[in-house]
Amino acid sequence: xxxxxxxxxxxxxxxTIVLGVIGxxxxxxxxxxxxxxxxxxGFNVVNLGVMVSQEEFIAAAIETxxxxxxxxxxxxxxxxxxxxxxxxCIEAGIQDILLYVGGNLVVGKTDFAAVEKTFRDMGFDxxxxxxxxxxxxxxxxxxxLADRSASxx
Ligand code: B12
Numbered sequence: 001x002x003x004x005x006x007x008x009x010x011x012x013x014x015x016t017i018v019l020g021v022i023g024x025x026x027x028x029x030x031x032x033x034x035x036x037x038x039x040x041x042g043f044n045v046v047n048l049g050v051m052v053s054q055e056e057f058i059a060a061a062i063e064t065x066x067x068x069x070x071x072x073x074x075x076x077x078x079x080x081x082x083x084x085x086x087x088x089c090i091e092a093g094i095q096d097i098l099l100y101v102g103g104n105l106v107v108g109k110t111d112f113a114a115v116e117k118t119f120r121d122m123g124f125d126x127x128x129x130x131x132x133x134x135x136x137x138x139x140x141x142x143x144x145l146a147d148r149s150a151s152x153x
Contacts, residue, residue, distance in 0.1 A: 015145055016066040018057055020048035021103075023081030027074035030103065034072065037134040043141070054085050058092045068098035068141055078105035079118060086123025098144055100137060102128030 017038060021031050028050050035047045046064050048056055057069050069089075073081060082101060089097055101124045105115050112129045119127040126140050 014042055014044045015068070015141075016044040016046060016064050017068045017070050017141070018046045018048065018060045018064065018066045019070045019072075020052035020057060021050040021072045021074065022052055022054070022057070023073065023075075023077055024051055025073055025075045025077070025081070026050045027072075027103075030072055030074065034070065034134050034137070038070070038138060038141075041135075041138040041142075043138075054081075054088050057085075058088055058094065061089075061094055061097055062092060066097065067145060068100060070137065070141075071099070071101040072103040073101065073105055074103045076104060076107035078103065082119065082122060082124070084122075089123075098126075098141070099124045100126045100128070100141070102132050102137065104130045 019031065019034055019038065021027060031047065031050060035045050039045045044064075046060055046066065048060055057071065060066070061069050071082065071085075078101065082105075086095075086099060089095055089099070101119055105119065105127075116127040116129075125144065126137070128137060
């Protein structure tokens with residue numbers, strides 16, 4: 001993949017994201033690329049790597065005061081692994097955290113609109129299709145964080 005074209009932004013207080021591949025999923029390559037791209041875009045990235053449980057994502061997000069959790073799932077069991085994630089965040093007191101998910105979320109080539117709806121209904125703020133460019137994630141996160149800070153101003 002070509003190096004990201006975006007120049008790093010100078011953020012006085014860079015937003016922190018927790019990144020990882022959920023469940024028993026060991027696909028490691030995309031995770032490393034996502035880490036590189038989000039870090040290059042100026043975010044503070046806490047990368048938990050592969051085979052990460054919901055509890056581990058949430059504990060890291062609390063510990064680092066993260067603004068977003070960015071989940072990948074490649075092996076087709078994403079729906080099972082992600083079920084109850086938003087509820088677990090609410091229970092842990094981080095109900096407002098941004099939740100992003102992407103990868104090959106279900107087995108086979110199911111209509112992405114249906115997959116997106118399933119994950120949105122589960123409380124994910126953004127759902128990305130197979131092979132999505134990580135820079136789309138960066139652009140969406142910048143927009144969502146800017147919208148939030150505008151609404152809190
Ligand atoms: C290499 C590979 C493996 C290796 C992984 C080695 C390793 N440690 O990384 C091994 C051999 C171990 C493996 C095992 C399995 N694999 Co495999 N594997 C692949 C393969 C060939 C490449 C994956 C890869 O590295 N891609 C390159 C990276 C750069 O791309 P990426 O992972 O998609 O990530 C990018 C984007 O998706 C996106 N992205 C990802 N997450 C997110 C999140 C957000 C928010 C955003 C914005 C973007 C984003 O950005 C990433 C960076 O560019 C793919 C097929 C393929 N061509 O993709 C199958 C594939 C992912 N594997 C598959 C399967 C089924 C398995 C197994 C279940 C097979 C089995 N029966 O055992 C096991 C699962 C093991 C486990 N516990 O995880 C299927 C998944 C099918 C599905 N979901 O419908 C695939 C698609 C193959 C296929 N066509 O069937 N696999």
